[in-house]
Amino acid sequence: MDIYGIPALLYYYPSDMANYCNNPTECPNYNTKGLKNDPDIAKYSGCPTSDDAHMQHMFTAINEILNAVETAGVYDGRQSLLRKMTFREQRNFMQEQYVTKANGKAEFEMSPLSAVTVLSTEYLMNYLSQYEDRNYQIGELLRQRDETVFYQVNAKFRGDPYPGALAAIDYLTCRDGKTYEDRQKNLVLVFGKIVVDNEQRTIKIVDEKGSTIDDFFKTVIDSENHNLLTKRYKDLRNFEIPRYFMQARYGSTYSKAKHIRVFSYFADGVLFPDGALWRDG
Numbered sequence: 001m002d003i004y005g006i007p008a009l010l011y012y013y014p015s016d017m018a019n020y021c022n023n024p025t026e027c028p029n030y031n032t033k034g035l036k037n038d039p040d041i042a043k044y045s046g047c048p049t050s051d052d053a054h055m056q057h058m059f060t061a062i063n064e065i066l067n068a069v070e071t072a073g074v075y076d077g078r079q080s081l082l083r084k085m086t087f088r089e090q091r092n093f094m095q096e097q098y099v100t101k102a103n104g105k106a107e108f109e110m111s112p113l114s115a116v117t118v119l120s121t122e123y124l125m126n127y128l129s130q131y132e133d134r135n136y137q138i139g140e141l142l143r144q145r146d147e148t149v150f151y152q153v154n155a156k157f158r159g160d161p162y163p164g165a166l167a168a169i170d171y172l173t174c175r176d177g178k179t180y181e182d183r184q185k186n187l188v189l190v191f192g193k194i195v196v197d198n199e200q201r202t203i204k205i206v207d208e209k210g211s212t213i214d215d216f217f218k219t220v221i222d223s224e225n226h227n228l229l230t231k232r233y234k235d236l237r238n239f240e241i242p243r244y245f246m247q248a249r250y251g252s253t254y255s256k257a258k259h260i261r262v263f264s265y266f267a268d269g270v271l272f273p274d275g276a277l278w279r280d281g
Contacts, residue, residue: 016028036048057090113169115153115165117149118148119148120147121146121186151188166267170183173185186268188268191273224252229252
């Protein structure tokens with residue numbers, strides 16, 4: 001919202017959290033982990049209950065967006081949204097929640113930037129040199145940027161909250177435009193902790209949580225179950241036909257798990273204690 005003036009609002013999924021955080025086993029929706037789902041499971045399976053106040057506010061915001069775009073077009077319509085009361089109220093609510101949950105912590109401690117290390121790109125290239133030989137040299141994309149931002153995730157490989165944090169770090173520290181081609185610094189995701197070796201001008205990755213590149217590959221392989229391009233026409237169900245056509249146009253992009261797509265889109269490299277992925281172009 002601050003960078004582009006476009007609404008980016010968060011709404012709480014309806015739950016029993018507020019009233020049963022200290023005695024969760026007694027909450028009415030214990031079998032759904034406290035989440036209040038819509039009772040009409042045939043039409044709205046896995047959806048939040050629509051009578052919740054936060055959901056009602058979200059529907060109002062969605063209607064405002066549709067209204068603005070229909071009236072003024074996409075560009076002019078979205079530029080007007082942050083001035084509307086619905087969006088101002090939610091933005092104020094988000095800011096209040098941020099302050100309340102900070103619980104006295106410094107702003108930096110509440111940010112994914114607290115897990116960021118910025119080094120000369122020389123350190124990255126020296127680390128990746130272990131993958132070079134006489135038949136392959138890493139391309140110029142990574143080398144052309146003087147500095148590299150390392151986002152360290154000291155956890156086992158998984159999705160949320162790391163895809164969103166990676167995107168935030170990109171906008172906050174790496175780029176001055178709307179795409180990753182406008183990036184001034186490399187952005188590298190690290191599953192593990194970095195130990196900087198200033199003498200050799202390189203890094204080491206310490207594994208504390210059992211991170212392995214095999215988990216990345218396993219997730220990709222599992223995602224390929226949704227890839228329809230390996231099927232024959234007679235094997236497709238009717239509702240799969242338009243999805244097949246989309247995949248024929250865009251490849252299997254949309255069959256990948258969300259965090260795989262986000263990591264692969266935003267990161268110039270992903271490093272594990274036992275392997276690495278990187279861009280050449």
